Amino acid sequence: MTEDFIEESADVLSPSHRIKNEINNPSDSCVYGVLVRNATKTFGSGSKKCAVLQGLNMTVKRGSIYGLLGPSGCGKTTLLSCLVTLRSLNSGTIQVLGHEPGSPKSGVPGPQVGYMPQELALYDYFTIKETLTYFGRLYKLKAAFVKSQLNDRYVKTLSGGQQRRVSFAVALFHDPDLLILDEPTVGVDPLLRHSIWNHLVRQSVDHGKTVIVTTHYIEEARQANSIGMMRGGRVLVEDSPENLIRDYGLPSLEDVFLKVCLKDGGISSDEQSAEDVTSSNEAAPVETQIEPQPSESSAEVSNKIGKRTPNEKSDKIKSVARKRQSFNLKSSLPTPHVIGVLLRKNALVMIRNFGVFLVSFFLPAIQTALFNVTLGGEPTYLKMAIVNEELNLSQGRVCINNTMDCAYSMLSCRYLQYINDNIIQIPYDNVSEALEAGRNGEVWGMIHFGQNFTEEYEIRQSLGDSAKLENILRSRISINIDSSNQQIDAFLNKWLVEAFRDFSRGLLIACGHEPEAGYMPIEFTDPVYGRKDTQYTEAMSSGLIIAIIYSSSLILITGVFVGERQQGLVDRSLVAGVKIVDIFVGHVGFQFCMTICQTLTTFVVMFLIFKVPCHGSVALALLITLLQGFIGICFGMFTAAICDNTNGALYLTQANFLPILLMGGICWPVEGMPQSLQKVARFLPVTYGIECLRSILSRGWGIEMPDVYMGFLVSFAWIFGLTTLTLTVIRYRKFSS
Numbered sequence: 001m002t003e004d005f006i007e008e009s010a011d012v013l014s015p016s017h018r019i020k021n022e023i024n025n026p027s028d029s030c031v032y033g034v035l036v037r038n039a040t041k042t043f044g045s046g047s048k049k050c051a052v053l054q055g056l057n058m059t060v061k062r063g064s065i066y067g068l069l070g071p072s073g074c075g076k077t078t079l080l081s082c083l084v085t086l087r088s089l090n091s092g093t094i095q096v097l098g099h100e101p102g103s104p105k106s107g108v109p110g111p112q113v114g115y116m117p118q119e120l121a122l123y124d125y126f127t128i129k130e131t132l133t134y135f136g137r138l139y140k141l142k143a144a145f146v147k148s149q150l151n152d153r154y155v156k157t158l159s160g161g162q163q164r165r166v167s168f169a170v171a172l173f174h175d176p177d178l179l180i181l182d183e184p185t186v187g188v189d190p191l192l193r194h195s196i197w198n199h200l201v202r203q204s205v206d207h208g209k210t211v212i213v214t215t216h217y218i219e220e221a222r223q224a225n226s227i228g229m230m231r232g233g234r235v236l237v238e239d240s241p242e243n244l245i246r247d248y249g250l251p252s253l254e255d256v257f258l259k260v261c262l263k264d265g266g267i268s269s270d271e272q273s274a275e276d277v278t279s280s281n282e283a284a285p286v287e288t289q290i291e292p293q294p295s296e297s298s299a300e301v302s303n304k305i306g307k308r309t310p311n312e313k314s315d316k317i318k319s320v321a322r323k324r325q326s327f328n329l330k331s332s333l334p335t336p337h338v339i340g341v342l343l344r345k346n347a348l349v350m351i352r353n354f355g356v357f358l359v360s361f362f363l364p365a366i367q368t369a370l371f372n373v374t375l376g377g378e379p380t381y382l383k384m385a386i387v388n389e390e391l392n393l394s395q396g397r398v399c400i401n402n403t404m405d406c407a408y409s410m411l412s413c414r415y416l417q418y419i420n421d422n423i424i425q426i427p428y429d430n431v432s433e434a435l436e437a438g439r440n441g442e443v444w445g446m447i448h449f450g451q452n453f454t455e456e457y458e459i460r461q462s463l464g465d466s467a468k469l470e471n472i473l474r475s476r477i478s479i480n481i482d483s484s485n486q487q488i489d490a491f492l493n494k495w496l497v498e499a500f501r502d503f504s505r506g507l508l509i510a511c512g513h514e515p516e517a518g519y520m521p522i523e524f525t526d527p528v529y530g531r532k533d534t535q536y537t538e539a540m541s542s543g544l545i546i547a548i549i550y551s552s553s554l555i556l557i558t559g560v561f562v563g564e565r566q567q568g569l570v571d572r573s574l575v576a577g578v579k580i581v582d583i584f585v586g587h588v589g590f591q592f593c594m595t596i597c598q599t600l601t602t603f604v605v606m607f608l609i610f611k612v613p614c615h616g617s618v619a620l621a622l623l624i625t626l627l628q629g630f631i632g633i634c635f636g637m638f639t640a641a642i643c644d645n646t647n648g649a650l651y652l653t654q655a656n657f658l659p660i661l662l663m664g665g666i667c668w669p670v671e672g673m674p675q676s677l678q679k680v681a682r683f684l685p686v687t688y689g690i691e692c693l694r695s696i697l698s699r700g701w702g703i704e705m706p707d708v709y710m711g712f713l714v715s716f717a718w719i720f721g722l723t724t725l726t727l728t729v730i731r732y733r734k735f736s737s
């Protein structure tokens, strides 16, 4: 099916298949499909700087096939990526179809160019139809036409060669005047290779298309009209295959290539690229804007190029760089049609990865439910060793028949009755055995009463302030707790103190005294906000909601966008004329829809199912949570912009998440950190957001309160800052060398 499609698509395509193309009129008077003069391109900086293109010239006649040959690493892909504006030159000029690529008239990137990168650059989980529909929409092809051309299968179920054919089809589908194909025949069988070349020949002969094709199979390039043999960042010779074979008097193009390389001095391409780049830049004259004549050879055209003074040269280079980097408001604005196409594509990608979709959709709600179910509950079955020396050993170590009236007898047993049921009391004969059990982890601690506890307690009560120290010490209940677990330690502490308060109150009432006399002279009245018995989950809810929404937005968008970049899908869209701002808005827009769903399900679980109270406006709480999710999305896009692979991006998201968890006031109040760290903590994207949400949920505050509006203002500032930074990084990385 696909091979038929490849054969037929370009034959049936005509501009009428396009809904409307802004650019469909390349400079018809221009006889050169592509013209490159004195191109230099470097990668890296300092000692790692390496020149990949070194004063390269290339002349491709319109309507011809140009085979670009050269060893691995000589700069073929770099050159092609400069032609389609994925990269920019350090110096030198390029013209495609008579215009500078990237200029409004050129149609490159856009409808005039079909680009097939080395990598497949296809969505695995799309069918062939969906793939071509997506790219067809980007190129504004009519839906009816797209539909008529296709039948269907998932890309991931196709063989490697078949996938390459689909990738080829994508490059041809919109009937571009210029085809730039980076190793289209690699990994395909000889029959299909033959068919692809036949097709290219028909495209150039019958339809006047200009084709530039790179290949490692030198002999297949015989079908090209002209061949450029490239090495060390330069085109060494450029002529038709017949002329090359005749002039060198050799039987094959491969022999010609070897001879050309030997003549070049036999320097390896690695050595070439390691050469000092400064010298190559200086050697490369900068071309004036000249229109070459049809009959001129590459050398003749080069001769016409005016040589400039070094100052003029550097001014020109700077002005080229300025022109490329200058801010153009119109071209920086998103295109609604393209954004619509990208949003549909992103939705389809997500639905096709159904497992990922389900997890990302419901994970925040599941995490919230888990949080409520697992955290904040009271620990149960905590064993405590009881060593009660008031009891007579011969009668056993367990209290029986304790009196609850006003009698000072066996007060140790009376106290033990008030202890919370979550504590299991295990009697031990003596202190050393009980401590040993504690050390072995059999019990969480020991409660010890001395032999005359009741008598000493009575004396202390009756003497009051005149009680002696030894009497006070002997009337104490001695408690040892295994404090290795802070939460359990805190619960045991609380329950044992509460038990003593209740014991003392009970005894005072039984003896006809005022029970309040047993309390410490401190009173905690009703709290200003919240309740006396505020649950742990309630206190943690604001930090948790924001941590969950922020991190899920961050992780999801980072994974999706880095994946697309790695597979060459972003490059392919850029060559199709999609602007980076469109890609940004398409991803951010789709992820934000996901964030809205995630936030809603999280709120339902937190406030409706687990009934965590919200004392303020739910709408305000939703809004600040969504803004925090948006910061996560922006951070994800920034991470994806600076990382070239998924691993790097994953490390960076993790490195970002942990400080936020620790310092954002989620686990511990910011006020509890060292002063210097508090300042850093305030700079984190979530700190003000969490404080804002806490003020809304627990205090019921509105937007007029500083803690609330600061949360919104800081969130907006982060969103603006991160968006600007991301777009700058993407732009800088494209133009950087």
Ligand SMILES: Nc1ncnc2c1ncn2[C@@H]1O[C@H](COP(=O)(O)OP(=O)(O)OP(=O)(O)O)[C@@H](O)[C@H]1O
Pocket: 043, 044, 052, 070, 071, 072, 073, 074, 075, 076, 077, 078, 079, 118, 273
């Ligand atoms: N982003 C980059 N940063 C640094 N070096 C790069 C970058 N991209 C390419 N290079 C280097 O530039 C040189 C040319 O690479 P390029 O991909 O253009 O070669 P090629 O001729 O297309 O090779 P192949 O035939 O194997 O595809 C290589 O040495 C490569 O390592």
